[in-house]
Amino acid sequence: MxxxxxxxxxxxxxxxxxxxxxxxxxxxxxxxxxxxxxxxxxxxxxxxxxxxxxxxxxxxxxxxxxxxxxxxxxxxxxxxxxxxxxxxxxxxxxxxxxxxxxxxxxxxxxxxxxxxxxxxxxxxxxxxxxxxxxxxxxxxxxxxxxxxxxxxxxxxxxxxxxxxxxxxxxVMIDTLYANLDRALASDVLHRHGLTPGSYALATLHRPANVDDPAMLAGLLEALSAVAAELPVVLPVHPRTAARLPQTSGLRLIPPAGYLDFIALQASARLVLTDSGGIQEETTALGVPCLTLRDSTERPITVTEGTNTLVGRDPARIIATARRVLSDPPLKRTPALxxxxxxxxxxxxxxxxxxxxxxxxxxxxxxxxx
Incomplete structure (x- = not known):
């Protein structure tokens, strides 16, 4: 062999x-x-x-x-x-x-x-x-x-x-399905005082979003506005932690392991992210996702999944989040x-x-x- x-x-x-x-x-x-x-x-x-x-x-x-x-x-x-x-x-x-x-x-x-x-x-x-x-x-x-x-x-x-x-x-979805039951058995929601379906989950790590203070401030403004509708949980990426100002309305938690993070995604009402893989995982989980980028290399998560590409304009992010919270997309999983x-x-x-x-x-x- x-x-x-x-x-x-x-x-x-x-x-x-x-x-x-x-x-x-x-x-x-x-x-x-x-x-x-x-x-x-x-x-x-x-x-x-x-x-x-x-x-x-x-x-x-x-x-x-x-x-x-x-x-x-x-x-x-x-x-x-x-x-x-x-x-x-x-x-x-x-x-x-x-x-x-x-x-x-x-x-x-x-x-x-x-x-x-x-x-x-x-x-x-x-x-x-x-x-x-x-x-x-x-x-x-x-x-x-x-x-x-x-x-x-x-x-x-x-x-x-x-x-x-x-x-x-x-292959990301192979791993997700293989570990989903173990992830759902995690106590991560209890540890952070969260109720399934009653919070939003956010991640920020791309240099274009977190290295520019003005851009980061606008995104945090949008997340704070969403937090007025329901709590927003933000695991703090090492890149982001060094640049994150004191922001009201966001519940900051340490970086999560794989199983804990899948559990957080699966039980979220809404996910806001600049990650590529999370666009795929939320599609497989049937959870609405807003991608805080101007482009995506995973367009199938938009056409066949639950993802919406919203860019980085705070007003557009806030408006889309409110719309999706009131009318979430149907779950659709791509072939294979x-x-x-x-x-x-x-x-x-x-x-x-x-x-x-x-x-x-x-x-x-x-x-x-």
Missing amino acids: PRIILVAGARPNFMKVKPVLDALESRGASVVLVHTGQHYDAAMNDVFFTDLGLRPPDRHLGTGSGSHATQTARVMTAFEPLVDELKPDAVVVVGDVTSTLACSLVAAKAGVPVAHVEAGLRSRDWSMPEEVNRVVTDRLSDLLFAPSPDGVENLRAEGYHDDQIHLAGN WDGHAGDRIAEVLLRFLAAPERLRPTDARGVTV
């Missing part, structure tokens, strides 16, 4: 690697789980491994934080010797964080096939570092696993070969968000690696973007 490196680097990756890891290992593949160390705070890291039942990584690169260029260079410098040592048959990367891009680039230069889980997502907002990471990672990849039909359409429009593109479904995406990915990847006639990496990447 092949040797496969599976890369995780930051909190959004952990929920995505678990279904792929389990599916590959259940089929006999030798999987080396690599944690780059891009996220290293215990609240953003260790608790998620524990909550998810994710085994400790086989290798921890300990790259830490830094500017985009510094962090990318650190991950590449640490990952390259590992690829040389292990000589893997494939490298699997997930999502759109810096580690995703850096490890894809190392593998591609080493001639190792790259599989990208969550391929084809596009916000078309080049001010987002994640958009650059997505586009470049897809360009370097041999296998492109799209979570939804819009991802497939994007990849085809950019000229990728049909045999590279696979509609796999959403069924808990089996990891299995589909494993089947395709192992079949690809077993095929003697498979394309060389340079052939598979021979597209125009």
